[in-house]
Amino acid sequence: MKILILSPHTDDAELGSGGTIAKMISEGHEILWVVFSIAGDSLPQDLPKDTLKREFLEVAEHLGIHENGYRIYDFRVRHLDEKRQEILEDLVKIRQSFRPDLVIMPSLNDRHQDHQVVSNEAVRAFKMQSSIIGYELPWNHITFDTSMFVRLDKSHIETKFNLLSHYRSQFQVGRGYFSSEYVYGLAKVRGTQCNSAYAEAFEVVRWII
Numbered sequence: 001m002k003i004l005i006l007s008p009h010t011d012d013a014e015l016g017s018g019g020t021i022a023k024m025i026s027e028g029h030e031i032l033w034v035v036f037s038i039a040g041d042s043l044p045q046d047l048p049k050d051t052l053k054r055e056f057l058e059v060a061e062h063l064g065i066h067e068n069g070y071r072i073y074d075f076r077v078r079h080l081d082e083k084r085q086e087i088l089e090d091l092v093k094i095r096q097s098f099r100p101d102l103v104i105m106p107s108l109n110d111r112h113q114d115h116q117v118v119s120n121e122a123v124r125a126f127k128m129q130s131s132i133i134g135y136e137l138p139w140n141h142i143t144f145d146t147s148m149f150v151r152l153d154k155s156h157i158e159t160k161f162n163l164l165s166h167y168r169s170q171f172q173v174g175r176g177y178f179s180s181e182y183v184y185g186l187a188k189v190r191g192t193q194c195n196s197a198y199a200e201a202f203e204v205v206r207w208i209i
């Protein structure tokens, strides 16, 4: 299966679907991972603007994803709405060149302004061709519809936490969801809902067989 992963900022896809990505790669699926912003303006002043890009590249290396397996755009964080059409056109080009079977993106119920742009444009670009699921970032949701689960074992969640550990800048700024308690806790909750040791939940936007 060809799987397109959409991450508005570095770290979103790891937080929402890092265990699933680890599982998909171990099963031999072909991945293309697209990051839209390296969020240089969100970093503490003392850190270089490309810090999150370098941390993402460590994640890619950790997973054995080569240069043709990811793309990193540098749209300005919190201003993706100003580039909506450009983002749509990039996604359409990816649809034509990569032709994904499955698109993994932020939930349509995600309230972050940049996440909404990526998800809305992805639906426009892929709704006729690909299955589409949205990942869970609980701090951005009022509601989240757990309509799909990916069952995971402990090794997948360990890999997810190890991937997140590359984002030293985010641990430094003290984000509560960059913690083992959060990663293992949510995965255990979602696993409990689908008779598995661990899991990640997704919203089904479109499912095509």
Ligand SMILES: [Zn+2]
Residues within 6 Å of the ligand: 008, 009, 012, 112, 114, 115
């Ligand atoms: Zn984000």
